Each structure stands twice: as structure tokens, then as C-alpha cells.
Amino acid sequence: MTTPMSELLSVAGLRKSYGDRVVLADIDLSISTHDVVCLIGASGSGKSTLLRCLNLLEPIDDGVITFDGREISDPLIDPREVRREIGMVFQAYNLFPHLTVLENCVLAPVKVHGMEKDEARARAEELLTRFGLAAHSSAHPDSLSGGQQQRAALVRALCTRPRLLLLDEITAALDPILVGEVLEIVRAEAAAGMTMILATHEMAFAREVATSVCFLDGGRILEQGAPDQLFGDPREERTKEFLARIL
Amino acid sequence: MSAVEAWTPSVRQLERESVERRRRHQRALVALVVTLVVFAVIVVAVTSSPGWDRVKETFFSWPDMKAAFPDVLHGFLKYNVAMFLIAEPLILLVGIAVAVTRHTVSPWLTPLRILAVVYTDLFRGLPTILVVTLFGLGIPALQLTGVTNSLFWLTLVALVLCYGAYVAEVIRAGIDSVHPTQLASAEALALSRAQAMWHVILPQALRRVVPPLVNDFVSLQKDTALISVVGVFEALKAASDYGNYHFNYSPMVLAGVFFLVVTIPVARLTDWLSARARRREWGRS
Numbered sequence: 001m002t003t004p005m006s007e008l009l010s011v012a013g014l015r016k017s018y019g020d021r022v023v024l025a026d027i028d029l030s031i032s033t034h035d036v037v038c039l040i041g042a043s044g045s046g047k048s049t050l051l052r053c054l055n056l057l058e059p060i061d062d063g064v065i066t067f068d069g070r071e072i073s074d075p076l077i078d079p080r081e082v083r084r085e086i087g088m089v090f091q092a093y094n095l096f097p098h099l100t101v102l103e104n105c106v107l108a109p110v111k112v113h114g115m116e117k118d119e120a121r122a123r124a125e126e127l128l129t130r131f132g133l134a135a136h137s138s139a140h141p142d143s144l145s146g147g148q149q150q151r152a153a154l155v156r157a158l159c160t161r162p163r164l165l166l167l168d169e170i171t172a173a174l175d176p177i178l179v180g181e182v183l184e185i186v187r188a189e190a191a192a193g194m195t196m197i198l199a200t201h202e203m204a205f206a207r208e209v210a211t212s213v214c215f216l217d218g219g220r221i222l223e224q225g226a227p228d229q230l231f232g233d234p235r236e237e238r239t240k241e242f243l244a245r246i247l
Numbered sequence: 248m249s250a251v252e253a254w255t256p257s258v259r260q261l262e263r264e265s266v267e268r269r270r271r272h273q274r275a276l277v278a279l280v281v282t283l284v285v286f287a288v289i290v291v292a293v294t295s296s297p298g299w300d301r302v303k304e305t306f307f308s309w310p311d312m313k314a315a316f317p318d319v320l321h322g323f324l325k326y327n328v329a330m331f332l333i334a335e336p337l338i339l340l341v342g343i344a345v346a347v348t349r350h351t352v353s354p355w356l357t358p359l360r361i362l363a364v365v366y367t368d369l370f371r372g373l374p375t376i377l378v379v380t381l382f383g384l385g386i387p388a389l390q391l392t393g394v395t396n397s398l399f400w401l402t403l404v405a406l407v408l409c410y411g412a413y414v415a416e417v418i419r420a421g422i423d424s425v426h427p428t429q430l431a432s433a434e435a436l437a438l439s440r441a442q443a444m445w446h447v448i449l450p451q452a453l454r455r456v457v458p459p460l461v462n463d464f465v466s467l468q469k470d471t472a473l474i475s476v477v478g479v480f481e482a483l484k485a486a487s488d489y490g491n492y493h494f495n496y497s498p499m500v501l502a503g504v505f506f507l508v509v510t511i512p513v514a515r516l517t518d519w520l521s522a523r524a525r526r527r528e529w530g531r532s
Contacts, residue, residue, distance in 0.1 A: 052431075055435055057431055057434060057435060079434075080437045080438075080439060081437075083434065083435060083436070083437035084437040086435075087435075088435040090428065090431070090435075094429065094431065094432035095432075096429065096432070096433075096446075096451075097451065097528055098450045098451050098454065098528065107436065107438070107446060108437060108438060111438060111442050111446065112436065112437045112438055140527060140528040142528050142529050143528070143529060156436070157436075160437075
């Protein structure tokens with residue numbers, strides 16, 4: 001990376017608090033197209049909140065967020081316009097239980113992006129097939145295993161062709177075998193050039209796919225660097241402690 | 248979805264099944280005997296009471312039931328059933344509209360939100376019989392042009408307004424019970440609040456409140472009898488009219504049977520529908 005790539009998202013001086021409790025402070029972050037940024041850190045360090053701030057699910061207390069050159073932390077911005085471009089997958093899947101897997105996947109493309117029903121269905125079916133869910137497309141989410149549900153949630157997020165994907169500890173509720181089948185999709189998307197920010201506890205995976213890793217501690221990005229540097233030779237004492245505990 | 252393998256139950260399993268079968272038969276026998284004894288005691292206690300013959304004559308006289316049958320049935324179908332069938336969908340619409348209005352956030356809708364709160368407070372708090380009387384007798388007395396004088400439609404509006412307020416609160420509780428992550432998930436997909444409500448929140452909310460909704464609708468079916476206060480000859484009014492002339496109230500019991508004939512199947516049907524929806528979502532059939 002000799003020449004600066006096009007910057008897709010930037011965060012400057014972001015601050016977020018719930019009442020007196022400050023959960024994010026002085027967050028600076030810059031993400032270019034095709035970057036895969038992993039957020040690591042203990043539970044409660046602010047990883048999820050940061051992700052939710054980025055697609056405006058949480059109002060922020062201070063700072064500036066820019067997406068594609070436009071300030072999206074501007075109160076006059078319609079959050080829906082931002083979310084059209086940003087996909088998100090949650091730890092608890094959050095699929096809609098009253099809709100089938102296929103219906104979950106075509107809802108936003110049809111209702112938000114104005115895609116034709118047949119076209120949306122064809123795209124969803126293609127993705128479901130690619131990720132091994134073709135047999136379950138007419139099933140309801142609660143009849144699937146956790147790994148299948150999370151893969152369905154990933155497909156749902158991909159169906160709208162997002163330019164940025166936010167993954168919030170998407171394997172935290174799964175056993176090691178199911179973790180593998182979900183991460184396979186993330187790996188494939190990373191290889192295909194999808195820009196992603198993911199909060200994760202899967203250190204080996206972070207090391208493998210990340211272009212950059214951020215260690216969050218107490219609501220601040222304490223250390224950021226290339227995966228080899230951050231995992232191999234962390235600067236900060238707190239990072240070393242965290243990695244020693246988790247690895 | 249793996250193919251079912253050939254399976255022969257083990258000897259132990261066959262043994263277990265025969266024990267379970269025996270126990271099932273025993274339980275069925277106990278249930279039958281206990282039920283018969285309890286009902287026999289009730290029947291004997293009632294029929295052996297000193298005033299039973301008088302009660303039987305006044306409330307369970309077959310000839311009187313037969314004599315009043317056409318009038319009671321006519322009133323029941325023309326008023327109670329017709330009103331129930333028309334009012335129920337309207338109530339559902341009013342209830343959903345009011346509940347959804349209370350969950351909006353747009354500043355433009357503030358007057359509507361206030362109106363929704365005032366409406367529920369008012370019509371939930373007033374005795375239904377008062378609202379029916381006010382609409383049935385008060386509105387014609389205003390002598391407005393263009394407003395119907397049909398007692399059927401005026402009292403129907405009164406019932407819709409009263410029950411709409413109850414149903415709105417039931418649906419609102421259902422909306423509140425849908426976990427906030429569902430809204431977050433819908434918003435992350437860039438659905439508008441209205442789209443999220445219509446496609447994601449409301450379908451889940453309505454499924455959850457089916458039992459209390461059925462409760463309200465069964466109650467509505469009974470309360471169609473309230474329109475008799477303004478002189479509509481619905482089933483109960485027709486029955487008591489017969490009673491006033493013949494000093495026999497058996498037709499009122501007959502009217503009660505009519506109500507049960509409608510409300511019990513409604514309850515069973517909705518139970519079956521919600522069980523089916525649950526099975527589909529959980530994938531166990």
C-alpha cells in the first residue's frame with residue numbers, strides 16, 4: 001500500500017456515553033475500500049457500541065463520522081440513506097422469526113432498494129445456494145441451527161450489496177464447528193474485496209483476514225496496527241495482558 | 248434432512264412402550280370415572296333441590312323454547328351475528344391504527360398521538376351500555392342531516408369505539424413485547440419506521456396477542472346483547488319479550504346456547520390457527 005487508497009469511512013474524536021458512563025472516547029479510525037478491520041478487546045470495551053454508532057443505530061455525543069466523503073453524523077442526514085449502503089450482522093442473528101429465510105433476504109432489497117421481486121429472489125437464492133442454505137430457504141429461522149441462522153443473517157446483509165459490512169461478534173454464540181462454517185463466508189467475502197469492520201474474539205481468524213487490528217480498552221482504541229505487529233509485538237502493556245489471557 | 252434409517256426398536260424399548268401403554272389406559276380410566284362422578288354429583292345436587300321443579304319449568308321448558316325459537320334465532324342472526332361479523336374487522340382496524348399511532352415518533356403526528364391517548368382513556372373508562380345508549384338515542388335526537396337513524400349502525404359504531412379502545416391496548420402490549428433487537432435489525436437494513444412496523448414488528452405482535460384478542464371478541468359477541476337497551480330486538484331481547492308475555496324464561500337459556508354455539512368454535516379455531524403458526528415457525532410438526 002504505497003499510494004493511499006480511497007477512504008470509505010473515517011471517524012474522528014468519536015465520543016459516546018450512557019448517562020455518566022462514557023463507553024467510547026477519542027475514537028479515531030480510517031477505513032479504505034477493501035480493508036478488513038478487526039476490533040478486539042474484552043467484553044464491555046465498546047466494540048459493539050462503536051459498530052452501532054457507525055450505521056447510526058446509536059446517537060453519538062461528539063465527533064465526526066464520514067462515509068464516502070459525506071459527514072453522516074450530521075443531524076440533517078437521513079440515517080436510512082446511510083444504512084442502505086452499510087450491512088450489519090448481529091451476534092444474536094436477529095432474523096425475523098415470522099418470515100422464512102428467503103423472505104428475510106428479499107425484504108430489504110424489495111422494500112428499501114426497490115428491486116423487482118423476482119430479481120431479489122434470484123439473487124437471494126443464488127447467495128443461499130453458495131453458502132449451503134438452498135435447502136432451507138423456505139424454512140423459518142427458528143427451525144435452523146445457530147450456524148445456519150447466522151449464515152442466513154450474513155446472506156440477508158449481503159443481498160442489498162452493501163459497500164461496508166459491520167459484523168458484531170457474529171460467532172460468539174456458536175460452538176467451534178459452527179464458527180468455522182460462518183467464518184468461511186466472511187473469509188470468502190474478504191477475499192472478494194468486501195470492506196468490513198468486525199468485532200471478534202476469534203484471534204486466529206483476525207490475524208488471518210484483517211488488514212488492520214484495533215485493540216479497544218475502556219472505550220478507547222489503545223493500539224492499532226497490522227495483525228502481525230499487533231499480535232506478534234504489541235506495544236502497549238494492556239494489549240499484551242489481553243492477548244496473554246485470551247490466547 | 249437425512250433419510251430415515253431402518254430401525255427396529257430394541258426389546259427394552261418394546262417393554263417400555265407396553266408399560267407406557269398400560270399407564271395411559273389407567274390414566275384414561277381414572278379421568279373417566281372421576282369426571283362421571285363429579286358431574287353426577289352436580290346433576291343430582293341441582294335436580295334434587297327443593298325448587299328444582301319450578302326452575303325447570305321456568306328456564307328449561309322445551310315447549311317454550313320451541314315456541315320462541317324462530318323469533319330468537321331471527322334476532323340472533325339479524326342482529327347479534329351480523330353485528331359481530333361487521334364490527335370485528337372494524338375493531339381490529341381501529342385497534343391497530345390507534346396502537347400504531349401511539350408508537351409513531353414523527354412530530355407531525357403529535358395531535359394524532361394525543362387523540363389516540365384521549366380516545367383509549369375515554370372509551371375504555373365509560374360503561375359500554377352508556378355509550379350504546381348515547382349513540383342509539385342521543386345521535387338521532389340531534390336531528391343531523393346525512394347521519395343515519397338506523398339503530399343497528401349507530402349501536403354498531405358505539406360497540407366498535409368501545410372495543411377498539413380495549414383492542415388497541417392489547418395490540419400495544421404486543422408491540423412492546425417484540426424485542427428491540429428486531430427493530431434494530433430492521434433499521435440496520437434501512438427499513439423506514441413505518442416499514443419496520445408493518446413488515447417486522449406488527450406481524451410478530453399480532454401473533455402474540457391472539458389469545459387476549461379472542462377474549463375481547465368473545466366478549467364483544469356477548470355484548471351485542473347490549474343493543475337491546477335502545478330497543479333492538481336481538482336474541483336476548485326477543486327471548487325476554489317472550490318471557491314477559493308467557494312468564495317463562497326458557498327462551499333466554501336458548502339464546503345463551505346460541506351464543507355458546509358461536510363463541511366456542513371461534514375459540515377452538517383460533518387456538519388451532521396459532522398452534523399451526525407456532526409449529527411452522529419452530530419447524531416441529
